[in-house]
Amino acid sequence: MDEKLRSNIIRVGILGVLLVALLGVLILTGIMGCNVVPGGCEVYYLAVRGGSPSILVVYSDYGLGDPDRLVQYLNEKDIIRAHAKTMDIEKLTYANVRDYDLIVVERAKKICSSKLKIFQYYVAAGGRLVWTGDAGTELCSGFQPNERLEQNDKYLLEKEHIEGGSDAIIGPWARKDFGQQLLFDEFLGVEYKGNYCDFSTCPPSAEVGRIEVTNSEHKLAYGLSPSIPYKGDFAVVEVIKDSDARIVAVLDYGANLLGKGTGQPWLESGKQYNFGRQLPFIVSTQVGERVAYYSAPIESLVGDAPEARNKALLEQMYYGMLYG
Numbered sequence: 001m002d003e004k005l006r007s008n009i010i011r012v013g014i015l016g017v018l019l020v021a022l023l024g025v026l027i028l029t030g031i032m033g034c035n036v037v038p039g040g041c042e043v044y045y046l047a048v049r050g051g052s053p054s055i056l057v058v059y060s061d062y063g064l065g066d067p068d069r070l071v072q073y074l075n076e077k078d079i080i081r082a083h084a085k086t087m088d089i090e091k092l093t094y095a096n097v098r099d100y101d102l103i104v105v106e107r108a109k110k111i112c113s114s115k116l117k118i119f120q121y122y123v124a125a126g127g128r129l130v131w132t133g134d135a136g137t138e139l140c141s142g143f144q145p146n147e148r149l150e151q152n153d154k155y156l157l158e159k160e161h162i163e164g165g166s167d168a169i170i171g172p173w174a175r176k177d178f179g180q181q182l183l184f185d186e187f188l189g190v191e192y193k194g195n196y197c198d199f200s201t202c203p204p205s206a207e208v209g210r211i212e213v214t215n216s217e218h219k220l221a222y223g224l225s226p227s228i229p230y231k232g233d234f235a236v237v238e239v240i241k242d243s244d245a246r247i248v249a250v251l252d253y254g255a256n257l258l259g260k261g262t263g264q265p266w267l268e269s270g271k272q273y274n275f276g277r278q279l280p281f282i283v284s285t286q287v288g289e290r291v292a293y294y295s296a297p298i299e300s301l302v303g304d305a306p307e308a309r310n311k312a313l314l315e316q317m318y319y320g321m322l323y324g
Contacts, residue, residue: 041323045101053101053322055084058092058108064133064195064233065106065297073302079311080318089115097122102321104130106297111136113153113177116184123187123290128321132294133235136184137172137192155265156181169266188293189245189285190237193267193275197233199259207231209253211281211313218248219324220282220292224312227252234296236275239283248282251295292321 045053055074059067067086074084087096089108097103097118105111105119116136123129140153156174158165161181172192173185185191196202211228213221230251236259239245257275261267283293294317301313 052083054099055082055102055104055318056097056100057084057086057104057106058089059086059106060089060108060110063107063109063135063137064235065108065135066299067107070104070106070297070299073299073311073314074318079302080315082318092118094118094121097127098125100127102128102130102318104132104298105135106132108135110138110140112140113175113182116173116175116182117177120184120187123286126290128290130292130294130298130317130321131188132297134192134195137235139172139175153177156183171266186240186243187286188291189243189283190239190280190293193236193238193273194259194262194264195233195235196257198262198264199236199257199273199275202233204232208234209251209279211249212252212278213249214247218246218284219289219320220248220284220316222316222320224249224316228301228310228313230296230301232296232300234279234281237280237283237293237295238275239280243285245283245285246289247280248284248292250278251281253277253279289324290321292317 045051057067057071057074059065071084071086073079074082089105089111092115103119103122119129119131139155154176155169155172156176158168158170160176161170161174161183170191171185173183173188174191175182175184196208202208207229209230211230213224213226215221216224216226234251236257239247254277256277257279258272259275260272261269263269267273279295280293281295285291285293298314298317301310
């Protein structure tokens with residue numbers, strides 16, 4: 001073989017290896033989706049996980065959601081047949097989050113700021129996160145693991161965040177941790193106001209609104225019905241102005257949702273608030289849209305009766321976050 005031809009083949013081979021390595025890094029860090037090439041996701045998860053992606057559902061003592069039911073649906077062969085497991089948030093560490101391709105957080109109203117930082121680290125390292133409902137809207141209290149104390153886990157005041165601000169609490173996801181600002185609200189792209197049942201009577205069997213898809217081509221909504229009835233409680237949130245958050249679906253309440261502050265530290269007690277008619281239901285944010293917020297537990301839409309099952313939202317969450 002001609003020496004010049006051999007040299008060119010070697011150079012092309014080296015360039016190919018470098019391109020594959022670069023593509024792997026971009027996918028691993030979440031900057032680029034694994035579907036950038038046909039069959040790329042299957043090859044990626046086979047190489048990294050030895051098969052299917054690994055999912056972790058993190059939970060705490062109380063809050064919106066049923067983590068066991070969610071895992072049951074994720075692993076059910078007639079729905080997704082995924083590899084999902086649950087973990088108490090107290091067992092979550094910087095080391096073990098790297099074992100999972102997707103983390104879903106629900107039934108975890110009380111979350112210490114130290115744990116919120118782990119989720120931020122996880123996403124920055126390329127992980128994908130689905131945050132649901134009222135998770136993390138309550139501070140920790142008393143002694144916590146790693147010798148954390150209540151006075152070191154506080155809500156952030158507006159005046160501590162912006163010059164000339166008031167003494168008002170921004171919201172439960174804006175924290176002050178050991179004197180440092182922790183802006184988890186900006187990380188999610190939304191501010192939590194309260195649960196629907198805090199502001200209104202909510203019979204469990206009554207339809208409270210309809211989930212309306214705003215972008216049918218979005219990876220979390222592709223193929224979904226444009227209007228899905230919803231029953232039950234959910235978190236009332238507002239998208240943060242000037243954030244990079246994208247509203248994928250809203251809950252159309254049918255009229256403006258009016259509610260009074262009922263003890264939430266970030267709302268004025270007794271004051272009536274107008275949260276609007278179309279309430280954010282699915283919001284995506286961060287580089288590569290690696291973070292998604294759902295205002296209600298995803299499994300609540302599936303249902304157990306075969307004739308009444310709505311698997312599409314759960315399936316699209318799975319494939320959108322992991323294969324999109």
